[in-house]
Amino acid sequence: MYVLYEDSGNFKAEKIFSQSDSTMQVESESGKRSKIKNASVLFSFDQPSPAQLLEQGNALAQTLDVDFLWECAPQEEFEAAAFAEEYFGHPPSAPEKAALIFALNAAPAYFHRRGKGCYRPAPPEILAAALAAIEKKRKQAEQQQQWVDQMVAGELPAAIAEVADTLLTKPDKNSQQWKAFEAAVAQSNTSPEKLLLSLGAWPHALALHQHRFLSQYFPRGTQFGPVQVANAYEHLPLNDVVAYSMDDTTTTEVDDALSVVLHDGDMATIGIHIAAPGLAVTRDSELDHLARGRMSTVYIPGLKIPMLPDELIGSFSLDAGHIRPALSLYIEANLATGEILSSQTRLERIQVRENLRHNLLDEAVTDEALADAQGDLPYGEWLRPLWRMAMHLCAARDQVRGKPENNNRVEYSFVLEGPHDDPDTPVRLVPRRRNAPLDRLVAEYMILANNVWGGLLAKHGVPGIYRSQQTGRVRMSTHALPHEAIGVPQYAWSTSPLRRYVDLVNQWQILATAEHGVSARLVAPFKPKDADLFAIIGAFDAQYSAWSEYQSAMERYWCMRWLQQHDMKTVQGSVIRDDLVRLDCAPFVTRVASLPELERGQAVTLDILGYDELALELDCRLREVITD
Structure with missing residues (x-):
């Protein structure tokens, strides 16, 4: 004796091995036994064999006209077994x-299930x-498959082109276009970016x-209203x-x-004079x-x-010849010993005499020229005393750092001599050493300034960032903590x-402290334990990292160009280290496949085999290891 039963939406036919009031054990052709509920059995039969039943039943089901079945079926609920006798005209x-x-069961649109059989x-x-x-749905599937076939063949369908600018950032994953695009990516065995680029969705x-x-x-553009x-x-x-x-030549802020x-x-x-946009930009204002x-x-x-609108930058940037508000830190110092005798913070107006540029002065302002009190040095009366004190400050930090x-x-510096969005724009790489005197x-x-002002806030109990x-861990907080790498007891970014x-x-916070002193903690925009300061730290870290990542990516791109x-x-x-090599001619680090184990700093010559401007990677191989 055999039974046809339903198991998790599938039909199975097997031999009865044993049976009780509510359950039975069935045995498959392979000898595997399973326990099923009697309630799941649709009917029992003596012949043909279970395998033949399933084969013959499925073959016959394919020949039945579902529209005719629907027309013949009773209009009320019915049992399939009873309807079978009426339909076939015999038991x-x-x-x-x-x-x-x-x-x-295969036509749920025509027949709604109402229980077993x-x-x-x-x-x-x-x-x-x-x-x-x-x-x-059928027509949509056909259209979707047509788009897939077009993309796999290297053709960009118009419907995909219309949404190409959203497919990498904010795709509508319920849309036909996305489903077709996703399928084409899988069939092409490539990445979404490479497929769009190969199809010409991007030039x-x-x-x-x-x-x-x-x-x-x-998403709304980079321009301010x-x-x-x-x-x-x-x-x-x-x-x-x-x-x-x-500043650099390109600096406008x-x-x-x-x-x-x-x-x-x-x-x-x-x-030390710092632009004071904090006078116009107040907490929770539109700016x-x-x-x-x-x-x-x-x-x-x-x-x-x-970060700020041009009108605001234009009003507060310390541009030469214009009287502008400034938050100034004045220190009384002994240039011979480097001793700082006192410091004072003032809110005032100043007029910068000239905006000097690194590229115009770096060659003339050398360590030797600064040390030669009688030598010719541009702006020497300004530079030399500042340099003397700067060397004391540096030595004091080195002593704290221990090295x-x-x-x-x-x-x-990257100088583009044309539009920034044209890959054919000529690019110049202008080198400058970080330890240049200026x-x-x-x-x-x-x-x-960041050290002194950070200490000022801490002294008056005013929170800052x-x-x-x-111990090697860099982080931002609202409390004054040492910065071991710089060698200062506290460091509060406040000069940009x-x-x-x-x-x-x-x-x-500094403006409030300079004006109100000991009562500043009561009137400063951010009071102690203000949760919004922590929110600012988290948001800044995330956004600053994103900006830095994109800057690095674009610098890699223009290095490759x-x-x-x-x-x-x-x-x-x-x-x-390992297979990483830093190029001598450009600020670019690349991996070199099959690079042998070499010591750090070992000079090598590489052959460039290709450029992947999408992944921002060079295809290189080792040409030779340079020996003295």
């Missing part, structure tokens, strides 16, 4: 009963709607890189110090400037929301996306308020 055989059950025909209006939906890899970044972080900036700072005292700024006044002997008053939305200026070769800083790495000089005074490093949001936040524009087939570099 049905086991394969005939199975065939009818299979046919009914029982069905009810769908009402005409419901059947018509279901059939229309099935036909629509080149650069456009794809830029679109993916901008659509994710700047017009803003009004009130000029209400004429009441601030005007200080006639002789101040200069020092001049955050800082330095001044120095010499007194008797080796005594001097050194001023604050704009700045907090970006957290930092984005710097990529040929393009800058500012001198290693700043010999060469950095590069770099070191400015860095020392910015470190000093600090960057610390302890036009470009970094945390500096702007710290400026609000530079190599191609110079038709570089062979390059030299030095091993960093």
Whole structure:
């Protein structure tokens, strides 16, 4: 004796081995035994064999006209076995009963299940709607498959082109286009980016890189709407110090400037002057929301996306010849010993005499020229005393650190001589050592300001945003903690308020502390334990990392374009570790397949075999190991 039963939506036919009141054991042809409920059995039979029943039943079910079945079926609920006798006109055989059950079960639009072996025909209006939906789905599947076939064949369907700009960032995963695109990616055994590029959805890899970044972080565009900036700072005292700024040629947000006044002997008053947009951008204002939305200026070769609107930058940037508000830190120092006798923070107005540029002065301002008091040195009366004090500051930090800083790495500026979105734009790599005197000089005074102002906030119990490093771990917090790598007891970013949001936040806190002193913790924009400060830290870290990652990606891209524009087939570099090599001619690190085990710093020559501008990788192989 055999039974046909249903198991998890599948029909099975097997031999009865044993049976009780509610369950039975069945045995398959392979000898495997299973326990099933009697209630799951559709019917029992003596012949044919279970395998033949399933084979004959399925074959016969394929010949049954489901429309005719629906017309013949009772309009109320019915049992399939009873309907089989009426349909076939005689007591049905086991394969005939199975065939009818299979046919009914395979047509859910026509017949609704009402329990084991029982069905009810769908009402005409419901059947018509279901059939229309099935036909629509069939046509959609055909259309979807047509798109897949086109993409696999290298043709971009118009419907896919219309949504190409969303497929990598915010795809509608319920749409036909996405499903077709996903299937084409799988069939092509490639990545979504490579498939879109090969289909011509993007003209080149650069456009794809830029679109993916901008659509994710700047979906409404990078331009600000017009803003009004009130000029209400004429009441601030005007200080006639002789101040200069020092920046790259492309810098338009001049955050800082330095001044120095010499007194008797080796005594001097050194001023560190920081732009004060915190006067116009106040907490929770419209301008604050704009700045907090970006957290930092984005710097990529040929393009800058500012944190603040141009009108605000224009009103507060320390541009030469314009009187601008500044948050100034003055220190009284002994240039002979490096001793800082006192410090004072003031909110005032200053007029920067000149915005100096690295590229115009780096060659002339050398360590030797600075040390030669009688030698010819541009702006020597300003540079030399500042340099003397900067060397004391550096030595004091080195003593805390226990070793001198290693700043010999060469950095590069990327100069695009054409549009930033055209891969054929000529690019120049302009090298500059980080330990150039002007770099070191400015860095020392910015470190000093961040240290002193961080200490000022801590002294008065006013929270700020600090960057610390302890036991090798760098993190941001609201408490003053040492920064071991820099060698200072605390470090609060506060010298780039036009470009970094945390500096702007710290400026609000410093302004309140400078004005109110011991009561500042009660009136500062952020009070102790303000949870919003922690939210700012988290958001800044995430956004700043995203900006840095994109900047690095674009610098890699333009390095690769530079190599191609110079038709570089062979390059030299030095091993960093394992298979990583840093090129000598460009700021680029690449992996070299099958690189033998070499010591760190080992010079090598590489052959460039190809460029992957999408993955931003060079295909290189070792040509030779350079020996002395």
